[in-house]
Amino acid sequence: MAVLVTGGAGYIGSHAVAALQERGEDIVVVDNLQQGHKGALLGGKLYVGDLRDADFLDTVFKENEIDAVIHFAANSLVGESMKLPGKYYHNNVYGTLCLLEKMNEYGVKRIVFSSTAATYGEPESVPIDEYDRTLPTNAYGETKLAMEKMMKWFDVAHDIKYISLRYFNAAGAHDSGRIGEDHHPETHLVPIVLEAALGKRPHISVFGDDYATEDGTCVRDYIHVSDLADAHLLAVDRLRGGADSAVYNLGNGQGFSVKQVIEIARSVTGKEINAVIEPRRAGDPAVLVASSDRARKELGWNPTRSNLENIIGSAWSWHQSNPEGYDDKK
Ligand SMILES: NC(=O)c1ccc[n+]([C@@H]2O[C@H](COP(=O)([O-])OP(=O)(O)OC[C@H]3O[C@@H](n4cnc5c(N)ncnc54)[C@H](O)[C@@H]3O)[C@@H](O)[C@H]2O)c1
Numbered sequence: 001m002a003v004l005v006t007g008g009a010g011y012i013g014s015h016a017v018a019a020l021q022e023r024g025e026d027i028v029v030v031d032n033l034q035q036g037h038k039g040a041l042l043g044g045k046l047y048v049g050d051l052r053d054a055d056f057l058d059t060v061f062k063e064n065e066i067d068a069v070i071h072f073a074a075n076s077l078v079g080e081s082m083k084l085p086g087k088y089y090h091n092n093v094y095g096t097l098c099l100l101e102k103m104n105e106y107g108v109k110r111i112v113f114s115s116t117a118a119t120y121g122e123p124e125s126v127p128i129d130e131y132d133r134t135l136p137t138n139a140y141g142e143t144k145l146a147m148e149k150m151m152k153w154f155d156v157a158h159d160i161k162y163i164s165l166r167y168f169n170a171a172g173a174h175d176s177g178r179i180g181e182d183h184h185p186e187t188h189l190v191p192i193v194l195e196a197a198l199g200k201r202p203h204i205s206v207f208g209d210d211y212a213t214e215d216g217t218c219v220r221d222y223i224h225v226s227d228l229a230d231a232h233l234l235a236v237d238r239l240r241g242g243a244d245s246a247v248y249n250l251g252n253g254q255g256f257s258v259k260q261v262i263e264i265a266r267s268v269t270g271k272e273i274n275a276v277i278e279p280r281r282a283g284d285p286a287v288l289v290a291s292s293d294r295a296r297k298e299l300g301w302n303p304t305r306s307n308l309e310n311i312i313g314s315a316w317s318w319h320q321s322n323p324e325g326y327d328d329k330k
């Protein structure tokens with residue numbers, strides 16, 4: 001039996017594929033390579049195609065015996081979603097609908113889903129737990145919440161069990177140094193700060209310093225990508241063990257402001273890193289920090305790499321060895 005990983009050639013997906021590979025799972029990857037890279041795959045059988053293509057998905061489900069799906073494939077940029085909400089509804093909501101329909105058709109009953117802190121919106125209090133209000137402040141978060149609700153009704157009607165993992169901010173790179181973060185264009189804070197350290201950008205733009213936080217810049221909870229990957233394996237195991245559907249936050253429980261991230265990157269890299277204050281980016285909540293007690297208790301999740309110096313250090317090693325990212329011509 002194989003695990004189907006959608007978006008497995010992407011940043012977090014490729015780290016989950018590496019973790020699945022390490023424990024000897026059969027892996028099938030579906031990715032349209034809009035952001036993914038063949039070179040990011042350390043294992044698995046890759047099918048290049050789009051989730052919204054029913055004939056393509058038929059081939060994947062017919063040619064493989066799949067017992068669980070890990071669903072990463074999505075568009076996931078807060079800023080872009082405020083300008084192009086239709087793109088997010090089409091790829092995220094409709095794409096997930098296509099996947100769930102096929103799972104139902106082929107009798108696949110387990111799905112682990114990449115959800116997000118963006119489902120909460122501006123929190124009423126921090127740390128945020130899974131029972132807190134979900135009121136997204138951006139279209140991206142709204143589509144992820146819609147996907148979670150869709151899975152709930154597929155569970156009610158078709159007994160497809162889901163574990164929705166609401167990640168906070170993923171960062172860092174694999175311990176082996178073989179895979180890391182490479183998006184085009186890059187919009188995430190940590191890789192952009194490191195590109196500035198490498199001299200590939202003149203500076204890092206800080207989006208707003210007038211938030212109600214200690215230094216005025218947004219606060220986020222950064223979690224190492226391989227700690228996230230581990231949680232997916234635990235979630236697959238839990239579903240295989242017959243558990244009911246559930247939602248879990250995945251974060252390290254500590255908030256860092258944009259200015260603090262830049263300061264730590266200066267110390268890790270030994271580089272100057274110029275920062276320029278710019279206006280706020282639409283859709284950004286001021287503070288997102290997780291309580292992951294539930295994931296620790298029920299999944300047995302124990303993140304071990306998520307100290308921010310380690311996270312930035314591992315990303316820095318990857319960026320130094322791969323300043324141009326993956327070679328997509330290979
Ligand atoms: N990066 C983060 O900090 C973060 C935080 C919370 C949640 N998430 C979620 O985690 C998931 C993975 O994020 P990431 O940072 O690895 O993104 P990513 O863009 O690197 O990976 C997504 C992958 O899905 C593929 N894809 C997208 N649409 C597809 C489609 N219709 N058919 C087939 N393949 C498709 C892309 O080519 C890409 O390889 C996303 O669902 C995202 O919303 C990410």
Ligand SMILES: O=c1ccn([C@@H]2O[C@H](COP(=O)(O)OP(=O)(O)O[C@H]3O[C@H](CO)[C@@H](O)[C@H](O)[C@H]3O)[C@@H](O)[C@H]2O)c(=O)[nH]1
Binds near residue numbers: 079118188192205220
């Ligand atoms: O050049 C930059 C890039 C980002 N930021 C700020 O840095 C913080 C983090 O931004 P970013 O790295 O883009 O991540 P988020 O917008 O917080 O979103 C990430 O984290 C979410 C979970 O919290 C996921 O759902 C998203 O998919 C993922 O992109 C935000 O306050 C941004 O405004 C800057 O100031 N300058």
